Amino acid sequence: MPEKDRWTPLHLSTPFLDKIKKIDVQIVSLEDGGHYPVEQTALDQMLIAIVMFINKVLQ
Numbered sequence: 001m002p003e004k005d006r007w008t009p010l011h012l013s014t015p016f017l018d019k020i021k022k023i024d025v026q027i028v029s030l031e032d033g034g035h036y037p038v039e040q041t042a043l044d045q046m047l048i049a050i051v052m053f054i055n056k057v058l059q
Contacts, residue, residue, distance in 0.1 A: 001027055001028070001030065002030045002033030002035060002037045002042060003029050003031055003033055003042070004033060004034050005034060005035045006034075007035040008035060010027070023057070028045065028046075029045075030042035030046055033046075
């Protein structure tokens with residue numbers, strides 16, 4: 001979740017994410033990220049989280 005997302009804060013996303021049962025949902029806070037994260041720190045953290053997710057699914 002982008003840390004500075006004022007459009008869709010975590011408390012609005014959690015009810016939707018809680019309904020996902022086929023995979024283990026892990027919420028990752030993207031430091032300094034806005035609603036559509038373009039900040040370098042947030043992008044780097046998102047890339048790491050995506051790669052970790054893909055590696056976990058492929059195991």
